[in-house]
Amino acid sequence: MTDEPVSKAFDEVGREREADTFGMWVFLGTEAMLFGAVFVAYTILRLKYPEAFGGGSEKLSMWLGTLNTAILLTSSLAMAVAVESAKAHALPFARRMLWITALLGAAFVCVKGYEYFDDMQKGLLPLLGPFHYDGPDSAHAGLFFNIYLMMTGIHAVHLLIGISLVVYLALPIRIPPGRQPKRIESVGLYWHFVDIVWIFLFPLLYLVHP
Amino acid sequence: MTRRLVYAWLGLMLLLALTVGSSFIPLGVGNSVVNLAIAAAKAAIVLAVFMELRRGEPLLHLAAAAVGFWLLILFVLSWIALRGV
Numbered sequence: 141m142t143d144e145p146v147s148k149a150f151d152e153v154g155r156e157r158e159a160d161t162f163g164m165w166v167f168l169g170t171e172a173m174l175f176g177a178v179f180v181a182y183t184i185l186r187l188k189y190p191e192a193f194g195g196g197s198e199k200l201s202m203w204l205g206t207l208n209t210a211i212l213l214t215s216s217l218a219m220a221v222a223v224e225s226a227k228a229h230a231l232p233f234a235r236r237m238l239w240i241t242a243l244l245g246a247a248f249v250c251v252k253g254y255e256y257f258d259d260m261q262k263g264l265l266p267l268l269g270p271f272h273y274d275g276p277d278s279a280h281a282g283l284f285f286n287i288y289l290m291m292t293g294i295h296a297v298h299l300l301i302g303i304s305l306v307v308y309l310a311l312p313i314r315i316p317p318g319r320q321p322k323r324i325e326s327v328g329l330y331w332h333f334v335d336i337v338w339i340f341l342f343p344l345l346y347l348v349h350p
Numbered sequence: 351m352t353r354r355l356v357y358a359w360l361g362l363m364l365l366l367a368l369t370v371g372s373s374f375i376p377l378g379v380g381n382s383v384v385n386l387a388i389a390a391a392k393a394a395i396v397l398a399v400f401m402e403l404r405r406g407e408p409l410l411h412l413a414a415a416a417v418g419f420w421l422l423i424l425f426v427l428s429w430i431a432l433r434g435v
Contacts (some may be wrong), residue, residue, distance in 0.1 A: 158407060158409055158410075161407075161410060162409050162410065162413055165410060165413035165414060165417070166413060168417065169413065169416060169417040169420065172417045172420070172421055173420060173421070173424065176420075176421045176424045176425070177424065180424060180425065180428045183428075184428070184432060202370070202373070206366065206370050209366055210363065210366060213359065213362045213363065213366065213392075214359065216359075216362075216396060216400050217355055217356070217358075217359040217400075219400070220355045220358075220399070220400040221352055221355055224351055224352060224355065328400075328401075329401055332396050332397075332400045332401045333401075335396060335400075336392075336393045336396050336397070339389050339392045339393050339396070340386075340389050340393070342369075342389070343369055343382075343385035343386065343388070343389055344385075347369065347370070347373045347381070347385050348382075349373070349376070349377075349378065349381040349382065
């Protein structure tokens with residue numbers, strides 16, 4: 141039964157799977173363009189004000205950034221195992237792995253939330269409160285913290301959407317059995333994409349050398 | 351199968367340790383180059399293993415390559431337009 145295509149548009153399950161995954165990749169392409177534009181803005185500002193970016197980056201907690209990178213990379217492992225189990229029709233195990241993925245995602249958001257709170261207390265987020273900065277090129281350092289907040293903020297929104305989708309798939313809702321593995325696979329691709337965005341954000345924001 | 355995923359994860363953690371470790375060695379511009387090279391390697395592992403590009407379905411290779419190509423256009427045109435600004 142699970143080897144029948146879900147949609148009438150497809151004769152066989154292989155073609156349907158390929159079309160589903162292809163659709164997801166096209167969507168990820170649009171997402172890549174969104175983040176690509178933000179990365180270009182970052183690059184322009186960093187090349188123009190290298191000292192402000194170096195000084196600003198030093199004010200962020202490298203260790204919290206490292207911790208969050210480790211959390212997110214591990215969540216991707218859990219997601220990949222969930223996808224593999226779902227394909228092997230081991231859905232109860234896949235659901236457990238999805239819960240782990242969602243919990244790790246939530247842990248990332250908590251660490252990030254704490255970081256924002258801490259940054260704000262120190263007066264490092266000029267968009268959210270008074271700005272106090274005593275490093276080099278204080279005239280332009282606000283730009284670094286603004287783009288830091290924007291980049292990590294857009295990323296966090298993506299992650300929150302990812303967590304919601306993963307939790308939805310992990311819930312024991314009755315979905316026609318043929319559909320569940322494909323849904324988990326598509327959400328998995330999205331999850332890994334959000335992970336890749338962070339892989340680049342981490343060194344660009346936390347490890348800048350003046 | 352799962353073992354391959356765990357190996358990929360170990361590789362990612364190793365690369366993370368390398369990035370953080372290298373940031374303590376002052377290399378000037380070299381630090382950024384090392385950081386970006388390591389980030390690209392990590393992304394390649396995620397793409398190949400976790401996102402299953404290594405399974406080799408041509409349509410997906412094409413889609414992923416198109417994403418890379420559009421990004422290249424975005425970056426190169428921005429770079430050309432902003433040279434010397």
